[in-house]
Amino acid sequence: MPQERVDETGLPMDIQGFPEHLLTGYRNFMSGRFNEQQQRYKTLAESGQKPKTMVIACCDSRAAPETIFDSGPGELFVVRNVANMMPPYEPDGHYHSTSAALEFAVQSLRVTNIVVMGHGRCGGIKAALDPDAEPLSPGDFIGRWMNLLKPAAEQIQSNDVMTQAERQRALERVSIRNSIANLRTFPCVNILESKGKLRLHGAWFDISTGELWVMDAKTGDFSRPGM
Amino acid sequence: MPQERVDETGLPMDIQGFPEHLLTGYRNFMSGRFNEQQQRYKTLAESGQKPKTMVIACCDSRAAPETIFDSGPGELFVVRNVANMMPPYEPDGHYHSTSAALEFAVQSLRVTNIVVMGHGRCGGIKAALDPDAEPLSPGDFIGRWMNLLKPAAEQIQSNDVMTQAERQRALERVSIRNSIANLRTFPCVNILESKGKLRLHGAWFDISTGELWVMDAKTGDFSRPGM
Amino acid sequence: MPQERVDETGLPMDIQGFPEHLLTGYRNFMSGRFNEQQQRYKTLAESGQKPKTMVIACCDSRAAPETIFDSGPGELFVVRNVANMMPPYEPDGHYHSTSAALEFAVQSLRVTNIVVMGHGRCGGIKAALDPDAEPLSPGDFIGRWMNLLKPAAEQIQSNDVMTQAERQRALERVSIRNSIANLRTFPCVNILESKGKLRLHGAWFDISTGELWVMDAKTGDFSRPGM
Amino acid sequence: MPQERVDETGLPMDIQGFPEHLLTGYRNFMSGRFNEQQQRYKTLAESGQKPKTMVIACCDSRAAPETIFDSGPGELFVVRNVANMMPPYEPDGHYHSTSAALEFAVQSLRVTNIVVMGHGRCGGIKAALDPDAEPLSPGDFIGRWMNLLKPAAEQIQSNDVMTQAERQRALERVSIRNSIANLRTFPCVNILESKGKLRLHGAWFDISTGELWVMDAKTGDFSRPGM
Numbered sequence: 001m002p003q004e005r006v007d008e009t010g011l012p013m014d015i016q017g018f019p020e021h022l023l024t025g026y027r028n029f030m031s032g033r034f035n036e037q038q039q040r041y042k043t044l045a046e047s048g049q050k051p052k053t054m055v056i057a058c059c060d061s062r063a064a065p066e067t068i069f070d071s072g073p074g075e076l077f078v079v080r081n082v083a084n085m086m087p088p089y090e091p092d093g094h095y096h097s098t099s100a101a102l103e104f105a106v107q108s109l110r111v112t113n114i115v116v117m118g119h120g121r122c123g124g125i126k127a128a129l130d131p132d133a134e135p136l137s138p139g140d141f142i143g144r145w146m147n148l149l150k151p152a153a154e155q156i157q158s159n160d161v162m163t164q165a166e167r168q169r170a171l172e173r174v175s176i177r178n179s180i181a182n183l184r185t186f187p188c189v190n191i192l193e194s195k196g197k198l199r200l201h202g203a204w205f206d207i208s209t210g211e212l213w214v215m216d217a218k219t220g221d222f223s224r225p226g227m
Numbered sequence: 228m229p230q231e232r233v234d235e236t237g238l239p240m241d242i243q244g245f246p247e248h249l250l251t252g253y254r255n256f257m258s259g260r261f262n263e264q265q266q267r268y269k270t271l272a273e274s275g276q277k278p279k280t281m282v283i284a285c286c287d288s289r290a291a292p293e294t295i296f297d298s299g300p301g302e303l304f305v306v307r308n309v310a311n312m313m314p315p316y317e318p319d320g321h322y323h324s325t326s327a328a329l330e331f332a333v334q335s336l337r338v339t340n341i342v343v344m345g346h347g348r349c350g351g352i353k354a355a356l357d358p359d360a361e362p363l364s365p366g367d368f369i370g371r372w373m374n375l376l377k378p379a380a381e382q383i384q385s386n387d388v389m390t391q392a393e394r395q396r397a398l399e400r401v402s403i404r405n406s407i408a409n410l411r412t413f414p415c416v417n418i419l420e421s422k423g424k425l426r427l428h429g430a431w432f433d434i435s436t437g438e439l440w441v442m443d444a445k446t447g448d449f450s451r452p453g454m
Numbered sequence: 455m456p457q458e459r460v461d462e463t464g465l466p467m468d469i470q471g472f473p474e475h476l477l478t479g480y481r482n483f484m485s486g487r488f489n490e491q492q493q494r495y496k497t498l499a500e501s502g503q504k505p506k507t508m509v510i511a512c513c514d515s516r517a518a519p520e521t522i523f524d525s526g527p528g529e530l531f532v533v534r535n536v537a538n539m540m541p542p543y544e545p546d547g548h549y550h551s552t553s554a555a556l557e558f559a560v561q562s563l564r565v566t567n568i569v570v571m572g573h574g575r576c577g578g579i580k581a582a583l584d585p586d587a588e589p590l591s592p593g594d595f596i597g598r599w600m601n602l603l604k605p606a607a608e609q610i611q612s613n614d615v616m617t618q619a620e621r622q623r624a625l626e627r628v629s630i631r632n633s634i635a636n637l638r639t640f641p642c643v644n645i646l647e648s649k650g651k652l653r654l655h656g657a658w659f660d661i662s663t664g665e666l667w668v669m670d671a672k673t674g675d676f677s678r679p680g681m
Numbered sequence: 682m683p684q685e686r687v688d689e690t691g692l693p694m695d696i697q698g699f700p701e702h703l704l705t706g707y708r709n710f711m712s713g714r715f716n717e718q719q720q721r722y723k724t725l726a727e728s729g730q731k732p733k734t735m736v737i738a739c740c741d742s743r744a745a746p747e748t749i750f751d752s753g754p755g756e757l758f759v760v761r762n763v764a765n766m767m768p769p770y771e772p773d774g775h776y777h778s779t780s781a782a783l784e785f786a787v788q789s790l791r792v793t794n795i796v797v798m799g800h801g802r803c804g805g806i807k808a809a810l811d812p813d814a815e816p817l818s819p820g821d822f823i824g825r826w827m828n829l830l831k832p833a834a835e836q837i838q839s840n841d842v843m844t845q846a847e848r849q850r851a852l853e854r855v856s857i858r859n860s861i862a863n864l865r866t867f868p869c870v871n872i873l874e875s876k877g878k879l880r881l882h883g884a885w886f887d888i889s890t891g892e893l894w895v896m897d898a899k900t901g902d903f904s905r906p907g908m
Binding site: 472473475476477479480482483484486487488492495496498499500502503505506507513514515516518520521522523524525527528529530531532533534535536539541543545547548549550551552553554555556557558559561562563567569574575577578590591592593594595596598599600601602640641642655657660661662664666668679 | 699700702703704706707709710711713714715719722723725726727729730732733734740741742743745747748749750751752754755756757758759760761762763766768770772774775776777778779780781782783784785786788789790794796801802804805817818819820821822823825826827828829867868869882884887888889890891893895906
C-alpha cells in the first residue's frame with residue numbers, strides 16, 4: 001500500500017493534487033483503448049481530424065455523445081453547453097463560443113451532418129420552466145443563457161393541463177427544434193443544406209431507459225428507430 | 228438483408244435519415260455498456276447527476292474527456308468549445324454559454340474540481356497563431372472567439388526562433404493557464420477556491436502518443452504523472 | 455587498515471593528494487570494464503581511434519554522452535562546453551576550442567555524424583535567460599560565451615506568458631538548432647553534408663525522467679523515438 | 682524482424698536518421714543504469730548538480746573521464762577539447778569556451794578539485810609535433826589551437842635524441858603542466874588555491890595498458906598510484 005502523499009502544508013495529495021479518479025481512468029484508457037488503437041491515434045494526429053459529424057450536446061454528466069454513440073477517436077466533433085443550445089446568427093463582434101464551433105465544423109472541417117442532441121431530466125430545461133428560479137449568482141449566467149428558450153418556455157409553463165414531467169419533456173424537444181431553426185439562420189448552414197451537402201438532425205436520449213429518440217426531419221416529431 | 232427504409236415521400240431513409248454510423252454505435256452502446264450498467268443509469272436518472280468534476284475541453288473529435296479518462300455516466304460535467312477556453316467574468320446581459328455552464332456546475336452541482344483540458348494539434352490554437360488566417364465566414368466567429376487569446380498569441384507568434392510546432396504547443400499550454408486565470412475572475416470560483424472547496428486543474432493530452440501532461444498548480448508547468 | 459600516506463614533507467596524501475573518489479572509481483574501471491575489454495583498448499591504442507560520431511555536449515555532470523548512450527571506448531568523439539554550443543565559422547586567427555575539435559573530427563577522423571546534445575535544467579541556458587545575472591568574475595567569461603545565444607535568449611526572455619521552465623526548455627532546444635546552423639557555416643561541414651557524407655543531428659536529454667528527445671532534421675522539432 | 686525504414690528519397694533510415702548505435706545504447710542505459718538510479722537522477726534534476734570535481738579532458742573517443750573514473754551522474758563537471766588544454770586568462774571580450782566552463786565550475790558550482798587529464802597517442806599532440814603538418818582546412822583551427830603549446834612543442838621537436846614516441850609522451854605531460862600553469866593565471870583559481878579551497882591535479886591515461894599516471898603537485902612528475 002503506497003504511502004499517502006501530502007503537500008508541504010500537510011494536505012493529502014488526493015485532495016490537493018490532480019483528481020485520482022481521473023488518473024486511474026487515464027491509466028485504464030492507456031492500457032485499454034489507446035493500446036489497441038495506437039496506430040489510429042498516431043494517424044489522426046498526423047493527418048488531422050476529419051469527422052463527418054458535429055454534435056451539439058448538453059454538459060450533463062449522464063449524456064456524453066461518445067458514450068451513447070460508442071464513438072471512437074476522430075468520429076464526432078462535439079460542442080457541449082447547458083441544454084444543447086444553438087444560438088441564432090449574431091455577427092456582432094462579441095465572443096460566441098457555440099457559433100465559433102459551428103463555423104469551424106462547417107467551414108473548415110466540412111462536416112456533412114449536425115446532430116442536436118437533447119436528453120431527459122435536463123437541469124437547464126428545468127430551470128427555464130421554473131418561474132421562481134432565483135439567479136444562481138449575481139451574474140445570472142444560467143438565467144440569461146436560458147433566455148434563448150424564453151418564448152417557448154413561457155408558453156409551455158403556462159400550460160396547466162400537462163404535468164410537470166410532460167412540460168419538461170416537451171420543452172426538451174422544443175429546444176432541439178429551436179436549435180435546428182437557429183442553425184438555419186447561419187448563411188453557411190443554410191446554403192450547404194440547400195445544396196444537399198449538409199444535413200441537420202435531432203435526437204433525444206432517455207437517461208433512465210437508454211432509449212434514443214430520433215427527430216423526423218420533416219415533421220419534427222421524435223420516434224424510436226428500429227433496432 | 229434489411230429492407231430499404233423509405234419515408235412517406237418515397238425517399239430512401241439512408242439518404243434522408245439519421246446517420247447510420249451513429250445508430251450502429253448506439254446499438255453497440257445498448258447491448259454493451261448500457262446493458263451492463265442499467266441500474267446505474269436508472270439511479271442517475273432518478274436521483275439526478277452529482278458529478279464532482281467539471282471539465283472544460285475542446286470540441287476536437289480526438290480528445291473526448293470521457294474517452295481519455297475512461298469515465299462512466301455521472302462522473303464528468305463537460306463543457307466543450309473550440310480550444311477549451313474559459314472567457315473572463317462579463318456580467319453584461321449577453322448570452323455566455325461557457326459562463327452559464329460554469330455557474331451551473333459550481334453553484335448548482337457544487338463540483339469540487341474543475342479541469343481545463345487542452346490537447347495537441349488544436350485547430351483553434353493553430354488559427355490563433357496564423358497571422359494570415361482569413362475569416363472562415365463573414366461573421367468571423369472563430370476569429371473573434373480566438374481573440375480571447377490574442378495578446379498571448381501575438382507574443383508567441385512573433386518568436387521566430389521556436390518552430391511552428393513549438394509555438395503551437397506553447398500556446399496550447401498558455402491557453403490552459405489563461406482559462407484558469409479567467410476562472411478566478413468569477414466571484415463564486417474565487418470564493419470557493421479560497422475556502423478550499425473548489426480546486427482548479429490543468430491537463431494537456433497528446434493525441435499522437437496518448438501522453439497526459441498535468442499542470443503544477445503552483446508553477447503552471449506541465450509534467451507527466453507517474454503511471 | 456591502510457597506512458596513512460604522506461609525501462616527502464610529511465603532509466598526509468589524503469589532504470594533498472589526488473581525489474580519492476577518482477582513484478576508487480579508477481580501480482573499479484580496471485577490475486571491471488578494462489579487464490573485460492583489454493584487447494579492445496589495445497587494438498584502439500595501436501590502430502588509432504576511428505569514431506563515426508562526434509558529439510557536442512554540455513559540461514554538466516548529469517549529462518555525460520558516454521553514459522546516456524552506453525558507449526564503449528572508441529565510439530564517440532566528444533566536445534563538451536557550457537550549453538553544448540557550436541560557435542559560427544570565424545577564421546580570425548584566435549584560439550577556437552570547439553572549432554578546432556570540429557575540424558579534427560571532420561577533416562582528420564572523417565566522422566559521418568555530428569550530434570549536438572542538449573539537456574534539461576542547463577545552468578548556462580538559465581544564466582542566458584536571467585537579465586539580472588551578475589558576471590561571475592571580472593572577466594565575465596560565461597556572460598560572453600552565452601552571448602552566442604543572445605538574440606534568441608532575448609526573444610524568449612521577453613515572453614511573459616510562458617513559465618520560466620517553459621522558456622528554459624525552449625531556449626535549450628533553440629540552442630541545439632542554433633549550433634546546428636552554426637555547424638553549417640563551416641565550409642567543410644557544408645560541403646560534406648551536401649554530398650551526403652556527413653549528417654547533423656540534435657538530441658535533448660531530460661535528466662529528471664531520462665527521456666531522450668531527438669530532433670527532426672527537416673522541421674527542427676523534437677520528439678521521443680520509439681523504444 | 683522489423684521492416685527497414687526508408688525516407689521519402691529511399692535512403693534507409695539507419696543512414697539518414699538518428700544513428701542507430703546511439704539509440705541502441707540509449708535503450709541499454711534506460712533499462713540498466715537509469716532504471717537502477719532513477720531516484721538519483723530525479724534528485725539531481727530537482728536539487729541541481731553539485732559536483733566537487735571539474736575535469737579538463739581530451740575529446741578522444743578512447744579517454745572518456747566518466748568511463749575511466751567509473752563515475753555516476755552528478756560527480757564530474759567535464760570540459761573536453763582537443764588535447765585537454767586550458768588557455769591562459771584573456772579577458773578580451775571574445776568567446777572563450779574553456780574559460781567560460783572554468784568560471785562556471787569555480788565561481789558558480791564551487792568545485793574543490795580541478796583535474797587536467799591527458800592521455801597517450803593524442804592526435805592533437807601528434808599534430809603539434811609535426812613540422813610538416815598541413816592545415817586541415819583553410820581556417821586551420823587545429824593549427825591555431827595547438828599554438829597554445831607551440832614553444833614547448835618546438836623545443837621537444839628539436840630534440841633528436843628522444844624517439845618520436847618519447848617526444849609525444851613528453852609533450853603530452855608538458856601539456857598537462859602547461860594547462861595547470863594557465864589555470865593559475867585566472868585570479869579566481871589563484872585566490873581559491875592559495876586559500877586551500879581549490880586543488881589542481883594532473884593525470885595521464887595510457888589507452889593501451891589502462892594505466893593511470895598521477896602528477897605530483899610539487900614536482901610535476903607523473904607516477905602510478907598504488908592499487
